[in-house]
Amino acid sequence: MLNLGILTISDKGWRGQRGDESGKAIRDSLSFLDSRVVKYEVIPDEVDIIASKLAQWADEGSVDIILTTGGTGLSPRDVTPEATLSVVDKVVPGLTEAMRAQNFKVTPLAILSRAVAGIRGKCLIINLPGSPKAVGECLRVILPVIPHAMEIVTGEVTEHVALDTKKD
Secondary structure, eight states: OEEEEEEOHHHHHTTTTTOOOOHHHHHHHHTTSSSEEEEEEEEOOOOOHHHHHHHHHHHSSSEEEEEEEEEOOTTTOOOHHHHHHHHOEEHHHHHHHHHHHHHHHTTTGHHHGOOOOOETEEEEEEOSSSSSSHHHHHHHHHHGGGGHHHHHHHTTTSOOOOOOOOOO
């Protein structure tokens, strides 16, 4: 079982001016992954606060994967990628490349996403968009590879295997 943290980055959500629909969308999308949410928080769009929370959750060892939502766009307040990059040891660009490619089929605006993914210690951190619809679309793309990714991150598996998720 994988322990997950959901970190919603939203000034309005943090101030209580908006409900956390994208955090709910993450929970709703996790049904087929053997996982449980052990951490959840809504924080403002502040680099230092985001980076501190990511590092804290990853370093304390109770969270295998942190899924962030929000703050990945082009506005001046969108700083989640910068915060994430400041705390990860390795980047995992294939996850976010796959998400953007899939979402581009739905909307050309997907190429404006600056989401990143990376590893800190033995914790995988993945930035997701702030839109509930886009969250679901992104997770459908990457969730099939997450268990294998975590086996590699934790050292349980050292060989790469072919993973065929396509149905004929």
